Amino acid sequence: MTSTFSEESFGEEKRSLNFIETIIEEDIANRKNEARVHTRFPPEPNGYLHIGHAKSICLNFGMAEKYQGKCNLRFDDTNPEKEETEYVESIMDDVRWLGFQWDKEPYYASDYFEQLFEWAVLLIKKGLAYVDDQSQEVISQQRGTPTRPGIESPYRNRSVEENLDLFMRMKNGEFPNGSRVLRAKIDMSSPNMHMRDPVMYRILHAEHHRTDNTWKIYPMYDYAHGQSDYLEGITHSLCTLEFEVHRPLYDWFLDQIIETSYRPRQIEFARLNLSYTVMSKRKLLELVKNGHVNGWDDPRMPTIAGLRRRGYTPASIRAFADRIGVAKRDNVIDVGLLEFTVREDLNKIAPRVMAVLDPLKVVITNYPTGKIEYVELENNPEDPQSGTRNLAFGRELYIERDDFMVDPPSKYFRLAPGKEVRLKGAYVVRCESFETDTDGTVQTVFCTYDEETKSGTGPKQPKVKGTLHWVEASTAIDAEIRLYDRLFMDEDPAGHKDRDPLEFLNPDSLKIITGKLEPSLAGVVPDEKFQFQRIGYFCVDKDSKAGALVFNRTVLLKDNWAKQSGK
RNA sequence: UGCCCGAUGGUGUAAUUGGCAACACGUCUGACUCUGGAUCAGAAGAGUUCAGGUUCGACCCCUGAUCGGGCAACCA
Numbered sequence: 022m023t024s025t026f027s028e029e030s031f032g033e034e035k036r037s038l039n040f041i042e043t044i045i046e047e048d049i050a051n052r053k054n055e056a057r058v059h060t061r062f063p064p065e066p067n068g069y070l071h072i073g074h075a076k077s078i079c080l081n082f083g084m085a086e087k088y089q090g091k092c093n094l095r096f097d098d099t100n101p102e103k104e105e106t107e108y109v110e111s112i113m114d115d116v117r118w119l120g121f122q123w124d125k126e127p128y129y130a131s132d133y134f135e136q137l138f139e140w141a142v143l144l145i146k147k148g149l150a151y152v153d154d155q156s157q158e159v160i161s162q163q164r165g166t167p168t169r170p171g172i173e174s175p176y177r178n179r180s181v182e183e184n185l186d187l188f189m190r191m192k193n194g195e196f197p198n199g200s201r202v203l204r205a206k207i208d209m210s211s212p213n214m215h216m217r218d219p220v221m222y223r224i225l226h227a228e229h230h231r232t233d234n235t236w237k238i239y240p241m242y243d244y245a246h247g248q249s250d251y252l253e254g255i256t257h258s259l260c261t262l263e264f265e266v267h268r269p270l271y272d273w274f275l276d277q278i279i280e281t282s283y284r285p286r287q288i289e290f291a292r293l294n295l296s297y298t299v300m301s302k303r304k305l306l307e308l309v310k311n312g313h314v315n316g317w318d319d320p321r322m323p324t325i326a327g328l329r330r331r332g333y334t335p336a337s338i339r340a341f342a343d344r345i346g347v348a349k350r351d352n353v354i355d356v357g358l359l360e361f362t363v364r365e366d367l368n369k370i371a372p373r374v375m376a377v378l379d380p381l382k383v384v385i386t387n388y389p390t391g392k393i394e395y396v397e398l399e400n401n402p403e404d405p406q407s408g409t410r411n412l413a414f415g416r417e418l419y420i421e422r423d424d425f426m427v428d429p430p431s432k433y434f435r436l437a438p439g440k441e442v443r444l445k446g447a448y449v450v451r452c453e454s455f456e457t458d459t460d461g462t463v464q465t466v467f468c469t470y471d472e473e474t475k476s477g478t479g480p481k482q483p484k485v486k487g488t489l490h491w492v493e494a495s496t497a498i499d500a501e502i503r504l505y506d507r508l509f510m511d512e513d514p515a516g517h518k519d520r521d522p523l524e525f526l527n528p529d530s531l532k533i534i535t536g537k538l539e540p541s542l543a544g545v546v547p548d549e550k551f552q553f554q555r556i557g558y559f560c561v562d563k564d565s566k567a568g569a570l571v572f573n574r575t576v577l578l579k580d581n582w583a584k585q586s587g588k
Numbered sequence: 589u590g591c592c593c594g595a596u597g598g599u600g601u602a603a604u605u606g607g608c609a610a611c612a613c614g615u616c617u618g619a620c621u622c623u624g625g626a627u628c629a630g631a632a633g634a635g636u637u638c639a640g641g642u643u644c645g646a647c648c649c650c651u652g653a654u655c656g657g658g659c660a661a662c663c664a
Binding site for chain 1: 589590591598599600602603604612613621624625626656657658662663
């Protein structure tokens with residue numbers, strides 16, 4: 022094994038290789054395929070990319086980066102009935118957003134239709150492919166079952182001439198959909214179902230998003246994928262485990278056409294599963310179509326577009342992909358790990374601001390009426406470069422309703438009658454009294470402040486247990502805050518036989534409230550990210566406008582008090 | 589009663605290719621803190637699915653079993 026490429030630069034922790042890196046390094050050491058590394062990310066443009074695809078993207082582009090190779094973006098568009106340009110666009114957006122750059126232009130399997138067709142003709146001439154006139158049902162029956170061998174089609178031994186003629190006429194559109202297929206002649210009794218004379222081409226009179234109506238026949242995945250890899254010079258074709266049984270077929274087709282020593286190799290890894298969510302395109306599409314979420318980029322969706330709108334950063338997703346690793350065993354990653362990686366990134370980069378989501382009025386009774394002063398606050402204690410800002414302080418403020426209790430337990434470090442807290446960046450205040458409405462809900466809390474405790478400059482700096490965030494009432498601005506929670510209440514919503522994942526939908530996955538924010542936020546634009554001090558990370562939604570701000574909650578801060586008091 | 593994969597703390601991923609298991613998240617302590625965040629220090633938690641075998645020595649090799657996943661679209 023060469024260690025040339027496994028050495029990490031100084032400061033980075035040195036990690037052991039995953040099984041794919043091990044294979045690649047062996048191949049490089051053996052100078053297989055001239056020691057080139059060329060991968061590809063091959064999505065079908067029939068839906069939006071999700072976090073599982075992000076794993077594949079990071080893997081494929083990551084291997085290319087690590088071994089100074091290349092990675093193609095290739096749209097696997099062999100089924101005109103499901104594929105749309107909208108998806109092509111979104112996929113390119115997502116890959117770019119994650120920070121990867123594909124080699125040259127995006128490729129399309131449809132670019133190879135002509136070549137694929139010629140190779141099909143070649144297979145017919147070699148006696149390795151034939152036109153079958155039977156119906157889908159009959160062909161399916163003849164295929165047998167996993168435990169019973171199939172039987173051969175009566176059309177299996179047609180002459181090359183007849184096959185050629187029929188295949189041409191299929192191509193020319195002379196036959197209706199479903200009337201004939203081209204099949205590879207392999208082995209109807211193979212224990213591997215995929216080798217039982219698989220279909221190579223079907224007749225589809227459908228408009229293709231790129232080739233329009235030129236083609237009346239379309240190649241199947243198995244017939245197109247390996248050859249596409251070959252045409253692009255791919256060396257390591259990484260795909261998920263369910264394609265493992267396809268590998269003999271991948272190799273079989275390549276065997277028939279390859280004349281060089283170069284050959285791509287398919288390697289399978291386990292797809293990502295995330296707890297408390299669903300990951301199949303079909304189920305995600307259902308969520309969108311049935312209106313359980315507001316589109317593919319709804320911040321509750323595990324799509325890349327959804328995560329982006331939720332406030333996740335590319336760095337956090339790449340860090341996530343990094344930590345989950347790559348292996349062949351089935352896995353379910355705790356969604357908490359994803360949340361950890363965003364917090365980790367946002368903690369470093371998100372400016373801190375004051376925002377009160379459930380406001381409770383506080384009156385500082387000994388503070389002059391009408392006076393406003395400005396206190397200085399750090400923008401981000403984690404980032405010394407981020408500077409400070411001035412924030413209005415006055416007699417009437419809002420604090421979080423959770424931060425006051427009439428009759429608190431002993432470990433409660435916040436405001437309560439007779440207790441003192443620090444208002445972050447301002448003064449220490451003491452709660453003298455409070456006022457409730459008729460049903461006992463606290464309406465206003467009355468405090469006194471000590472002018473000498475002013476943050477930083479005051480002569481008295483008493484140690485107080487609690488520090489609260491706050492906003493000054495007359496200058497605070499309102500904003501719509503969208504509080505997102507997990508979409509499903511079950512850890513594995515799709516993992517129950519006889520139960521629809523929709524049964525586990527979380528009815529409280531979105532709550533919309535109006536919060537009070539510090540005025541410096543008036544000019545924010547979509548995608549800006551902040552830490553609402555002591556609450557969590559929030560980002561500006563694309564629906565946000567000046568005067569009608571909208572924030573999405575990305576993730577809460579870790580909250581040991583909630584954990585402790587919840588028990 | 590087929591074929592192909594896989595099985596290591598709660599969750600993931602490792603173990604210099606045979607020298608008695610490490611890292612991350614999570615959990616729990618404690619310190620620090622003008623964010624009950626972050627940071628720092630520490631702890632608990634698996635003896636590697638099971639049973640045999642080879643070996644001085646097995647997570648690693650062999651045999652068998654068990655459990656889990658995948659395969660019967662003219663989907664990818």
